[in-house]
Amino acid sequence: MDRLAILTGAGVSAESGLGTFRDNDGLWDNYDPMEVASIDGWYRNRKKVLDFYNIRRKQLENAAPNEAHKLIASLEKRFKVDVITQNVDNLHERAGSTNVLHLHGELCKVRPENTFCEVDGFSEKEVYDVGYGEVHLGDKAPNGVQLRPHIVFFGEAVPNMTKAVEIVSKADMVLIVGTSLSVYPAASLYHYAPDSAPVYLIDPKAPGIADARIRHIKMVATDGMREFVKMI
């Protein structure tokens, strides 16, 4: 079975009603990422950061996977699929994808604030599932330490990058869906694909990276995924 590596970004969840970051009226128009999504922001004002992710968890509870998530999951019948997502939502899993690697963390998980990234990922025993519930100042892990979102903040390393590079470097085909390719190191992942592997991008906007290697399907995720499934 051919190996298909799929890199997704906020655009794949846009049709589920979750806002992207850098489109007009996107999340970063309304919040300063350095205040709510950076490691310095966390230590400056933990409450502000916790509140931001509490709101996002609530939005996720009310969102459902769209047809693009479902078509991505259905590709497992034809390919050995690895989904590598920059998204912190769980819509790929809820649509049925069984192999999902989260590069930027997971909204429904928390961990003590004194745990840090290791090269090969977080120690799973220090990560707790909070579902769609709220987390507040004073909420502590069993070791007595304040809980923080299990999110890769700006200014922190991306622990799952090593695994992601390994996956992409063995791929027969790469599909990128709904990302501005403006945040590194995730944006550089497709460069690790073998020269023989075609690289497709589904996004209504031109990619931030001008690269002749990228075959651009200029559509929203649901239409683009229908097109991609027909094409392959």
Ligand code: OAD
């Ligand atoms: P961006 O907001 O930077 O880019 C979203 C992309 O989705 C854009 O290229 C849009 O054109 C596209 N898009 C919008 N609607 C779409 C639709 N219906 N179908 C398909 N594509 C659509 O989001 P990301 O590239 O995911 O990190 O951002 C990367 C990282 O930056 C995020 O993981 C987050 C953010 O800061 C952290 O918070 C650590």
